Amino acid sequence: MDRFVSKRVADTPPSGLRKFFDIAAEMRDVISLGIGEPDFVTPRPIIRAGQRALARGETHYTSNSGTFELRDAISRYLNRLYAVDYDPANEILVTVGVSEAMNLTMTALLDPGDEVIVPEPCFVAYQATIEFAGGVVVNVPTFMDDGFAVSAETIEAAITPKTKAIFIGYPCNPTGAVLTYQQMLDIADLAIKHDLVVISDEIYGRLIYNDIEHICFASLPGMKDRTVLLNGFSKSHAMTGWRVGYVCAHADLLFAMRKVHQYIMMSAPTIAQFAAFTALEVADDDVEVMRQDYDRRRRLIVDGFNTLGLDCFEPKGAFYAFPSIQRTGMTSDEFCMRFLHEYEVAMIPGNAFGASGAGYARAAYATAYDKIEEALNRLESFMRQYG
Numbered sequence: 001m002d003r004f005v006s007k008r009v010a011d012t013p014p015s016g017l018r019k020f021f022d023i024a025a026e027m028r029d030v031i032s033l034g035i036g037e038p039d040f041v042t043p044r045p046i047i048r049a050g051q052r053a054l055a056r057g058e059t060h061y062t063s064n065s066g067t068f069e070l071r072d073a074i075s076r077y078l079n080r081l082y083a084v085d086y087d088p089a090n091e092i093l094v095t096v097g098v099s100e101a102m103n104l105t106m107t108a109l110l111d112p113g114d115e116v117i118v119p120e121p122c123f124v125a126y127q128a129t130i131e132f133a134g135g136v137v138v139n140v141p142t143f144m145d146d147g148f149a150v151s152a153e154t155i156e157a158a159i160t161p162k163t164k165a166i167f168i169g170y171p172c173n174p175t176g177a178v179l180t181y182q183q184m185l186d187i188a189d190l191a192i193k194h195d196l197v198v199i200s201d202e203i204y205g206r207l208i209y210n211d212i213e214h215i216c217f218a219s220l221p222g223m224k225d226r227t228v229l230l231n232g233f234s235k236s237h238a239m240t241g242w243r244v245g246y247v248c249a250h251a252d253l254l255f256a257m258r259k260v261h262q263y264i265m266m267s268a269p270t271i272a273q274f275a276a277f278t279a280l281e282v283a284d285d286d287v288e289v290m291r292q293d294y295d296r297r298r299r300l301i302v303d304g305f306n307t308l309g310l311d312c313f314e315p316k317g318a319f320y321a322f323p324s325i326q327r328t329g330m331t332s333d334e335f336c337m338r339f340l341h342e343y344e345v346a347m348i349p350g351n352a353f354g355a356s357g358a359g360y361a362r363a364a365y366a367t368a369y370d371k372i373e374e375a376l377n378r379l380e381s382f383m384r385q386y387g
Protein backbone atom coordinates (compact mmCIF):
# COMPACT_ATOMS: atom_id res chain seq x y z
CA MET A 1 0.00 0.00 0.00
CA ASP A 2 2.99 2.33 0.18
CA ARG A 3 2.15 3.49 -3.34
CA PHE A 4 -0.51 5.67 -1.68
CA VAL A 5 1.95 7.52 0.55
CA SER A 6 2.81 11.02 -0.64
CA LYS A 7 6.28 11.47 -2.09
CA ARG A 8 6.93 14.28 0.35
CA VAL A 9 6.41 12.00 3.36
CA ALA A 10 7.91 8.88 1.79
CA ASP A 11 11.12 10.79 1.02
CA THR A 12 11.58 11.86 4.65
CA PRO A 13 13.58 9.27 6.61
CA PRO A 14 12.30 8.29 10.07
CA SER A 15 14.06 9.99 12.97
CA GLY A 16 17.54 8.57 13.59
CA LEU A 17 16.70 8.42 17.30
CA ARG A 18 13.90 5.86 17.04
CA LYS A 19 16.11 2.90 16.18
CA PHE A 20 18.11 3.34 19.39
CA PHE A 21 15.05 3.78 21.59
CA ASP A 22 13.52 0.61 20.14
CA ILE A 23 16.64 -1.46 20.83
CA ALA A 24 17.10 0.06 24.30
CA ALA A 25 13.47 -0.70 25.17
CA GLU A 26 14.19 -4.43 24.72
CA MET A 27 17.19 -4.40 27.10
CA ARG A 28 17.05 -5.12 30.83
CA ASP A 29 19.89 -3.16 32.38
CA VAL A 30 20.17 -0.33 29.91
CA ILE A 31 21.10 3.21 30.96
CA SER A 32 19.47 5.65 28.62
CA LEU A 33 21.33 8.82 27.80
CA GLY A 34 19.23 8.82 24.67
CA ILE A 35 15.97 10.55 25.29
CA GLY A 36 15.78 14.34 25.51
CA GLU A 37 13.23 14.43 28.28
CA PRO A 38 13.47 15.55 31.92
CA ASP A 39 13.53 12.64 34.37
CA PHE A 40 11.75 14.89 36.91
CA VAL A 41 8.03 14.60 37.42
CA THR A 42 6.18 17.88 36.80
CA PRO A 43 6.40 20.04 39.97
CA ARG A 44 3.54 19.40 42.42
CA PRO A 45 1.85 22.84 42.28
CA ILE A 46 1.50 22.45 38.52
CA ILE A 47 0.05 18.95 38.81
CA ARG A 48 -2.41 20.18 41.46
CA ALA A 49 -3.54 23.01 39.18
CA GLY A 50 -4.27 20.45 36.47
CA GLN A 51 -6.15 18.25 38.94
CA ARG A 52 -8.21 21.19 40.16
CA ALA A 53 -9.10 22.17 36.61
CA LEU A 54 -10.25 18.63 35.90
CA ALA A 55 -12.28 18.48 39.13
CA ARG A 56 -13.99 21.77 38.18
CA GLY A 57 -15.04 20.19 34.89
CA GLU A 58 -12.71 22.19 32.62
CA THR A 59 -13.17 19.60 29.92
CA HIS A 60 -14.16 21.78 26.95
CA TYR A 61 -12.33 23.44 24.09
CA THR A 62 -10.79 26.79 24.93
CA SER A 63 -10.61 29.75 22.59
CA ASN A 64 -8.54 28.76 19.53
CA SER A 65 -5.75 31.01 20.72
CA GLY A 66 -5.70 29.46 24.22
CA THR A 67 -7.27 30.88 27.39
CA PHE A 68 -6.80 34.61 27.72
CA GLU A 69 -5.45 34.08 31.26
CA LEU A 70 -2.65 31.87 29.97
CA ARG A 71 -1.78 34.20 27.10
CA ASP A 72 -1.75 37.09 29.52
CA ALA A 73 0.52 35.12 31.88
CA ILE A 74 2.85 34.29 28.94
CA SER A 75 2.99 37.96 28.02
CA ARG A 76 3.89 38.99 31.59
CA TYR A 77 6.40 36.12 31.93
CA LEU A 78 8.26 37.05 28.72
CA ASN A 79 8.28 40.66 29.77
CA ARG A 80 9.62 39.80 33.23
CA LEU A 81 12.36 37.49 31.92
CA TYR A 82 13.39 39.04 28.64
CA ALA A 83 11.87 42.53 28.50
CA VAL A 84 9.85 41.77 25.38
CA ASP A 85 6.33 43.05 24.98
CA TYR A 86 3.74 40.75 23.36
CA ASP A 87 0.06 41.61 23.16
CA PRO A 88 -1.88 38.62 24.56
CA ALA A 89 -4.86 39.46 22.33
CA ASN A 90 -3.20 39.02 18.96
CA GLU A 91 0.50 38.18 19.24
CA ILE A 92 0.44 34.97 21.31
CA LEU A 93 -1.01 31.58 20.39
CA VAL A 94 -1.05 28.58 22.74
CA THR A 95 -0.09 25.38 20.91
CA VAL A 96 0.33 21.64 21.37
CA GLY A 97 3.96 21.98 22.35
CA VAL A 98 6.70 23.65 20.35
CA SER A 99 6.21 20.76 17.92
CA GLU A 100 2.88 22.16 16.77
CA ALA A 101 4.19 25.72 16.94
CA MET A 102 6.95 24.79 14.46
CA ASN A 103 4.44 23.18 12.20
CA LEU A 104 2.14 26.20 12.19
CA THR A 105 5.05 28.50 11.55
CA MET A 106 6.20 26.59 8.50
CA THR A 107 2.72 26.09 7.09
CA ALA A 108 1.91 29.76 7.55
CA LEU A 109 5.21 31.09 6.17
CA LEU A 110 6.28 28.82 3.37
CA ASP A 111 5.23 28.53 -0.25
CA PRO A 112 6.58 25.55 -2.22
CA GLY A 113 10.30 26.03 -2.87
CA ASP A 114 10.86 28.71 -0.22
CA GLU A 115 14.20 28.16 1.47
CA VAL A 116 14.88 28.12 5.20
CA ILE A 117 18.46 28.28 6.48
CA VAL A 118 19.02 25.87 9.36
CA PRO A 119 22.32 25.59 11.23
CA GLU A 120 23.14 21.99 12.06
CA PRO A 121 23.61 19.76 13.99
CA CYS A 122 20.09 20.63 15.17
CA PHE A 123 16.89 19.14 16.59
CA VAL A 124 15.71 16.34 14.32
CA ALA A 125 12.25 17.80 13.64
CA TYR A 126 13.41 21.07 12.04
CA GLN A 127 14.16 19.55 8.66
CA ALA A 128 11.03 17.38 8.47
CA THR A 129 8.71 20.21 9.50
CA ILE A 130 10.06 22.49 6.78
CA GLU A 131 9.83 19.78 4.14
CA PHE A 132 6.32 18.69 5.10
CA ALA A 133 5.27 22.31 4.54
CA GLY A 134 6.79 22.27 1.03
CA GLY A 135 9.86 24.29 1.97
CA VAL A 136 13.49 23.57 1.17
CA VAL A 137 16.05 23.18 3.95
CA VAL A 138 19.41 24.83 3.42
CA ASN A 139 21.70 23.47 6.12
CA VAL A 140 24.76 25.34 7.27
CA PRO A 141 27.29 23.42 9.37
CA THR A 142 28.61 24.43 12.78
CA PHE A 143 31.82 23.18 14.36
CA MET A 144 33.14 22.35 17.81
CA ASP A 145 36.07 24.76 17.34
CA ASP A 146 33.57 27.62 17.07
CA GLY A 147 31.57 26.40 20.05
CA PHE A 148 28.95 25.05 17.63
CA ALA A 149 27.75 28.63 17.15
CA VAL A 150 26.61 29.62 13.67
CA SER A 151 28.21 32.72 12.22
CA ALA A 152 26.43 35.43 10.27
CA GLU A 153 29.00 35.02 7.44
CA THR A 154 28.11 31.35 7.00
CA ILE A 155 24.44 32.20 6.95
CA GLU A 156 24.93 35.06 4.49
CA ALA A 157 26.78 32.76 2.09
CA ALA A 158 23.72 30.48 2.03
CA ILE A 159 21.17 33.22 1.27
CA THR A 160 19.51 33.10 -2.17
CA PRO A 161 16.54 34.99 -3.65
CA LYS A 162 14.35 32.14 -2.38
CA THR A 163 15.44 32.41 1.26
CA LYS A 164 12.53 33.31 3.50
CA ALA A 165 13.72 32.53 6.99
CA ILE A 166 16.60 31.58 9.27
CA PHE A 167 15.67 28.92 11.83
CA ILE A 168 17.85 28.93 14.93
CA GLY A 169 17.53 27.03 18.19
CA TYR A 170 19.76 28.17 21.07
CA PRO A 171 20.50 26.76 23.61
CA CYS A 172 21.02 24.03 21.06
CA ASN A 173 19.83 20.44 21.01
CA PRO A 174 22.13 18.47 20.53
CA THR A 175 25.29 20.53 21.21
CA GLY A 176 24.35 22.70 24.21
CA ALA A 177 25.74 25.75 22.37
CA VAL A 178 24.46 29.27 22.96
CA LEU A 179 25.15 32.41 20.93
CA THR A 180 26.82 35.52 22.28
CA TYR A 181 24.90 38.80 22.14
CA GLN A 182 27.17 40.00 19.32
CA GLN A 183 26.61 36.81 17.30
CA MET A 184 22.87 37.33 17.69
CA LEU A 185 23.13 40.98 16.65
CA ASP A 186 25.04 39.95 13.52
CA ILE A 187 22.28 37.52 12.56
CA ALA A 188 19.66 40.19 13.28
CA ASP A 189 21.48 42.65 10.97
CA LEU A 190 21.49 40.03 8.27
CA ALA A 191 17.78 39.39 8.65
CA ILE A 192 17.06 43.09 8.30
CA LYS A 193 19.44 43.53 5.35
CA HIS A 194 17.94 40.61 3.41
CA ASP A 195 14.37 41.03 4.68
CA LEU A 196 14.14 37.60 6.34
CA VAL A 197 12.17 36.17 9.23
CA VAL A 198 14.09 34.64 12.14
CA ILE A 199 12.40 31.63 13.71
CA SER A 200 13.87 31.20 17.18
CA ASP A 201 13.21 28.01 19.14
CA GLU A 202 13.93 28.99 22.75
CA ILE A 203 12.53 25.92 24.47
CA TYR A 204 15.78 25.50 26.46
CA GLY A 205 16.03 29.19 27.41
CA ARG A 206 15.56 28.48 31.13
CA LEU A 207 18.21 25.74 31.16
CA ILE A 208 21.40 27.74 30.88
CA TYR A 209 24.57 27.60 32.99
CA ASN A 210 27.71 29.44 34.10
CA ASP A 211 25.71 32.58 34.96
CA ILE A 212 25.01 33.18 31.28
CA GLU A 213 21.72 34.97 30.70
CA HIS A 214 19.39 33.81 27.99
CA ILE A 215 18.68 36.54 25.46
CA CYS A 216 15.39 36.34 23.66
CA PHE A 217 15.95 36.95 19.95
CA ALA A 218 12.84 39.14 19.75
CA SER A 219 14.36 41.50 22.32
CA LEU A 220 17.14 42.57 19.91
CA PRO A 221 16.72 46.04 18.43
CA GLY A 222 14.30 45.99 15.50
CA MET A 223 13.73 42.24 15.71
CA LYS A 224 10.40 41.78 17.45
CA ASP A 225 8.31 42.08 14.29
CA ARG A 226 10.46 39.77 12.21
CA THR A 227 11.02 37.10 14.87
CA VAL A 228 8.80 34.09 15.37
CA LEU A 229 9.43 33.05 18.96
CA LEU A 230 8.77 29.39 19.81
CA ASN A 231 8.68 28.34 23.43
CA GLY A 232 7.01 25.92 25.80
CA PHE A 233 6.90 24.10 29.08
CA SER A 234 8.19 20.62 28.19
CA LYS A 235 11.82 21.08 29.22
CA SER A 236 11.87 24.02 31.67
CA HIS A 237 8.90 22.76 33.71
CA ALA A 238 9.26 19.00 33.07
CA MET A 239 5.91 18.97 31.27
CA THR A 240 6.59 16.93 28.12
CA GLY A 241 3.43 14.84 28.44
CA TRP A 242 1.06 17.76 28.96
CA ARG A 243 1.64 18.93 25.39
CA VAL A 244 1.58 22.67 25.73
CA GLY A 245 3.72 25.41 24.23
CA TYR A 246 3.27 28.73 22.46
CA VAL A 247 4.28 30.90 19.55
CA CYS A 248 4.64 34.68 19.61
CA ALA A 249 4.83 36.74 16.45
CA HIS A 250 3.67 39.89 14.69
CA ALA A 251 -0.13 39.97 14.55
CA ASP A 252 -0.19 39.40 10.76
CA LEU A 253 1.88 36.23 11.05
CA LEU A 254 0.03 35.09 14.13
CA PHE A 255 -3.30 35.57 12.35
CA ALA A 256 -2.12 33.16 9.64
CA MET A 257 -0.85 30.63 12.19
CA ARG A 258 -4.09 30.80 14.16
CA LYS A 259 -5.99 29.98 10.97
CA VAL A 260 -3.95 26.79 10.48
CA HIS A 261 -4.24 25.92 14.19
CA GLN A 262 -8.03 26.40 14.07
CA TYR A 263 -8.40 23.83 11.32
CA ILE A 264 -5.88 21.24 12.45
CA MET A 265 -6.01 21.44 16.25
CA MET A 266 -8.88 23.64 17.51
CA SER A 267 -7.10 24.34 20.78
CA ALA A 268 -4.31 23.05 22.99
CA PRO A 269 -5.31 20.62 25.79
CA THR A 270 -7.49 22.52 28.27
CA ILE A 271 -6.25 20.91 31.49
CA ALA A 272 -2.67 21.49 30.35
CA GLN A 273 -3.41 25.19 29.79
CA PHE A 274 -4.55 25.60 33.39
CA ALA A 275 -1.47 23.74 34.59
CA ALA A 276 0.76 25.90 32.37
CA PHE A 277 -0.74 29.06 33.84
CA THR A 278 0.34 27.89 37.30
CA ALA A 279 3.76 26.93 35.93
CA LEU A 280 4.34 30.54 34.93
CA GLU A 281 2.88 32.04 38.07
CA VAL A 282 4.44 29.97 40.86
CA ALA A 283 7.06 27.50 39.64
CA ASP A 284 10.22 29.62 39.32
CA ASP A 285 11.81 27.96 42.34
CA ASP A 286 11.08 24.48 40.96
CA VAL A 287 12.65 25.42 37.64
CA GLU A 288 15.75 26.65 39.46
CA VAL A 289 16.07 23.46 41.54
CA MET A 290 15.93 21.33 38.36
CA ARG A 291 18.38 23.63 36.56
CA GLN A 292 20.91 23.31 39.37
CA ASP A 293 20.55 19.55 39.34
CA TYR A 294 21.14 19.42 35.57
CA ASP A 295 24.17 21.64 36.07
CA ARG A 296 25.67 19.13 38.55
CA ARG A 297 25.11 16.29 36.12
CA ARG A 298 26.48 18.41 33.25
CA ARG A 299 29.77 18.92 35.06
CA LEU A 300 30.01 15.22 35.89
CA ILE A 301 29.37 14.01 32.34
CA VAL A 302 31.54 16.58 30.56
CA ASP A 303 34.48 15.91 32.89
CA GLY A 304 33.89 12.19 32.45
CA PHE A 305 33.98 12.31 28.65
CA ASN A 306 37.07 14.51 28.59
CA THR A 307 38.91 12.36 31.15
CA LEU A 308 38.15 9.23 29.16
CA GLY A 309 39.54 10.74 25.97
CA LEU A 310 36.32 11.78 24.23
CA ASP A 311 36.81 15.51 23.63
CA CYS A 312 33.69 17.26 24.79
CA PHE A 313 32.74 20.88 24.23
CA GLU A 314 31.33 22.40 27.42
CA PRO A 315 27.60 22.78 26.82
CA LYS A 316 26.27 26.13 28.03
CA GLY A 317 22.60 25.24 27.96
CA ALA A 318 19.91 22.55 27.45
CA PHE A 319 20.71 19.07 28.88
CA TYR A 320 22.92 17.46 26.26
CA ALA A 321 26.63 16.75 25.97
CA PHE A 322 28.04 16.19 22.49
CA PRO A 323 31.46 14.50 22.73
CA SER A 324 33.62 13.72 19.74
CA ILE A 325 34.02 9.95 19.37
CA GLN A 326 36.68 10.20 16.66
CA ARG A 327 39.33 8.88 19.05
CA THR A 328 37.68 5.44 18.85
CA GLY A 329 38.14 5.29 15.06
CA MET A 330 34.48 4.32 14.75
CA THR A 331 31.64 6.06 12.98
CA SER A 332 28.97 7.56 15.21
CA ASP A 333 26.62 4.69 14.35
CA GLU A 334 29.23 2.01 15.14
CA PHE A 335 30.14 3.68 18.41
CA CYS A 336 26.52 3.98 19.57
CA MET A 337 25.57 0.46 18.42
CA ARG A 338 28.55 -1.13 20.18
CA PHE A 339 28.13 0.91 23.34
CA LEU A 340 24.46 -0.05 23.43
CA HIS A 341 24.79 -3.74 22.55
CA GLU A 342 27.95 -4.48 24.53
CA TYR A 343 27.69 -2.07 27.49
CA GLU A 344 23.98 -1.28 27.54
CA VAL A 345 24.26 2.49 27.43
CA ALA A 346 22.14 4.36 24.90
CA MET A 347 23.54 7.46 23.21
CA ILE A 348 22.43 8.92 19.87
CA PRO A 349 24.77 9.14 16.84
CA GLY A 350 25.64 12.76 16.13
CA ASN A 351 24.83 12.46 12.42
CA ALA A 352 21.15 11.92 13.35
CA PHE A 353 21.18 15.71 13.91
CA GLY A 354 22.79 16.64 10.58
CA ALA A 355 25.84 15.83 8.52
CA SER A 356 28.25 17.90 10.60
CA GLY A 357 27.29 15.81 13.66
CA ALA A 358 29.21 12.86 12.16
CA GLY A 359 32.01 11.84 14.51
CA TYR A 360 30.03 12.89 17.60
CA ALA A 361 27.40 11.31 19.83
CA ARG A 362 24.71 12.92 21.96
CA ALA A 363 24.27 12.09 25.62
CA ALA A 364 21.29 13.57 27.45
CA TYR A 365 22.08 14.25 31.09
CA ALA A 366 18.42 14.44 32.05
CA THR A 367 19.12 11.15 33.85
CA ALA A 368 19.87 10.57 37.55
CA TYR A 369 23.38 11.42 38.76
CA ASP A 370 24.18 7.83 39.84
CA LYS A 371 23.09 6.49 36.48
CA ILE A 372 25.42 8.92 34.73
CA GLU A 373 28.23 7.74 37.03
CA GLU A 374 27.50 4.14 36.09
CA ALA A 375 27.33 5.03 32.37
CA LEU A 376 30.79 6.62 32.70
CA ASN A 377 32.12 3.47 34.43
CA ARG A 378 30.86 1.46 31.49
CA LEU A 379 32.41 3.96 29.08
CA GLU A 380 35.76 3.53 30.85
CA SER A 381 35.62 -0.22 30.14
CA PHE A 382 34.51 0.47 26.58
CA MET A 383 37.43 2.84 26.03
CA ARG A 384 39.86 0.32 27.50
CA GLN A 385 38.62 -2.15 24.94
CA TYR A 386 38.37 0.18 21.92
CA GLY A 387 39.91 3.57 22.70
Ligand SMILES: Cc1ncc(COP(=O)(O)O)c(C=O)c1O
Pocket residue numbers: 036096097098099100123169173201203232233234240244245
Ligand atom coordinates in the same frame (compact mmCIF):
# COMPACT_ATOMS: atom_id res chain seq x y z
C1 LIG B 1 14.96 21.96 20.38
C2 LIG B 1 13.60 21.37 20.59
N1 LIG B 1 12.53 22.04 20.13
C3 LIG B 1 11.29 21.56 20.29
C4 LIG B 1 11.06 20.34 20.92
C5 LIG B 1 9.64 19.85 21.03
O1 LIG B 1 9.10 20.20 22.26
P1 LIG B 1 7.57 20.07 22.66
O2 LIG B 1 7.49 18.99 23.68
O3 LIG B 1 7.23 21.42 23.23
O4 LIG B 1 6.78 19.77 21.44
C6 LIG B 1 12.14 19.61 21.41
C7 LIG B 1 11.95 18.31 22.05
O5 LIG B 1 12.86 17.51 22.23
C8 LIG B 1 13.44 20.14 21.25
O6 LIG B 1 14.53 19.51 21.71
